[in-house]
Amino acid sequence: MRHFFSVGGESALAQVMCRKPLLAFDFDGTLTPIVSRPEQAFASKAVALRLHALSQLLPVAIVTGRTIEDARERLGFVPTYLIGNHGAQDENDPVKTAFLCEGLNPLREALQAHQAELAAAGVRVEDKGLSIALHYRLSRKRAQAVTLIHNLLAPLGSLIKVFAGKMVVNAMAKDAPDKADALRTLVQRSGASCAFFAGDDVNDEPVFAAAAEDWFTVRVGRDDPTSKAKYFLDGPSEMATLLDCMLAALSK
Ligand SMILES: [Mg+2]
Structure with a gap:
């Protein structure tokens, strides 16, 4: 993995831009810095203006862990495609959406039964319909909070898939699409x-x-040296400059 602004990154991007790609972005930690209260995350004007300009030229997708409804208010521009819930929430497929939401009912019951314990450990439960996020960023006993979460999720292992995020554990129906599935669908849908x-x-x-x-x-941040991304940025603060490189490549 090389830094995008090292030798070769910008010219490699310019070559890809000539082929009219689908441009897809995660939201939190990618377009905007991670903040301790997720409700305070909004795309900066600099990023939103550039993404709007790009969306006039190529299909632009946001593929986020948030719900579509939540993300829409935070972007500052209207993307061509908006996929929520880690790849599983697709406005074009309401039947599957409802099915995947119901698949989490056994987990909802378990969380309800252990409500007091979770609150005491500082775990905040966020039910996003197709995924349930168990946040422990604000917990004072993070190790204990994580143990409690995993003990609670373990008996449901055959029904749900579980994956970690930044100070959060996410659970979804076992057969819910992930972001890779979502990207594959969007590339097809856009004809890119x-x-x-x-x-x-x-x-x-x-x-x-x-x-x-x-x-x-592109992986935003250097926190995972094993990442399979081709390039990395140091953080979301470099995103506006990368978007400028995209616009410059398209104007040639
Ligand atoms: Mg993110």
Whole structure:
């Protein structure tokens, strides 16, 4: 993995841009810094303006762990596609959405039964319909909180899949699409021949791992040296400059 602004990154991106890719981005930690209270995360004007300009030229997708409804308010522009719940929430597929939501009912019951324990450990439960996030960022006993969460989820192992995020454990129906599935669908739907994707977290790695050889992938942050992305940025603060490189490549 090389830094995007090292030798070769910008010219490799320019080559991909000539092929009219789908441009896809995670939101939290990618377009905007991680904040201790997720409700305070909004795309900066600099990022939103550039993404709007790009969306006039190429299909732009946001693929986020948030719900579609939540993410929409935070972008500052209207993307071509907005996929929520880690790849599983697709406005074009309401039947599957309802089915995947019901698949989490056994977990909802378990969480309800252990409500007091979770609250005492500082775990905040966020039910996003197709996924349930168990946040422990604000817990004073994080190790204990994580143990409690995993003990609670373990008996449901055959029904749900569990993956970590930044100070959060996420649970979804076992057969829910992930971000890699979502990207594959979007590339088809848009008719693009390849894709650009940037993300910063565990749930973005399936996209990097499944990406075709001619896709352009960027991990935001240096926190995972084993990432399968081709390039990295130091943080979301470098995103506006990367978007400028995209716009410059398209104007040639
Ligand atoms: Mg993220």
